Amino acid sequence: MMRHKIAALAATALLAGGALANATSASATVDPPSGGWDHTWTTSDSNPGGTAYIAEYGDIVSVCDTDADGVSPRVQIAVQYPSGAYHIRYTLTASGGEGACASARASMGGIYDLPEDTSISVTVWLGPDYGSVTTHYYVNDH
Numbered sequence: 001m002m003r004h005k006i007a008a009l010a011a012t013a014l015l016a017g018g019a020l021a022n023a024t025s026a027s028a029t030v031d032p033p034s035g036g037w038d039h040t041w042t043t044s045d046s047n048p049g050g051t052a053y054i055a056e057y058g059d060i061v062s063v064c065d066t067d068a069d070g071v072s073p074r075v076q077i078a079v080q081y082p083s084g085a086y087h088i089r090y091t092l093t094a095s096g097g098e099g100a101c102a103s104a105r106a107s108m109g110g111i112y113d114l115p116e117d118t119s120i121s122v123t124v125w126l127g128p129d130y131g132s133v134t135t136h137y138y139v140n141d142h
Contacts, residue, residue: 059106080119
């Protein structure tokens with residue numbers, strides 16, 4: 001178990017600007033936080049190739065590759081501004097094939113610390129071309 005956690009941490013890469021993160025893990029799910037996942041959403045394909053997990057407390061966002069389809073799932077987090085428009089905060093990509101996951105949390109600071117009492121948009125899709133896209137919303141209230 002410790003080796004798995006070390007490997008997952010070692011595989012996390014934040015690119016310049018901090019807008020894209022990749023990570024891998026040994027399973028197609030991530031351990032839920034102590035309070036559990038508040039939201040779980042999948043891509044729209046018949047055998048969902050990607051699943052996004054959201055825990056509002058701690059702003060934990062994870063995306064996992066749940067199908068050996070050769071396409072990396074992605075999740076994009078956007079925040080609604082007072083104007084009503086949504087502005088993208090970051091995108092995570094679960095690269096590495098089935099079982100790969102990528103995660104971000106408020107404790108990483110900056111763009112990952114989502115504002116409270118604000119509408120958050122979560123878009124989940126496959127590959128670079130927005131295949132099997134779904135978009136969901138929630139109010140980040142805890």
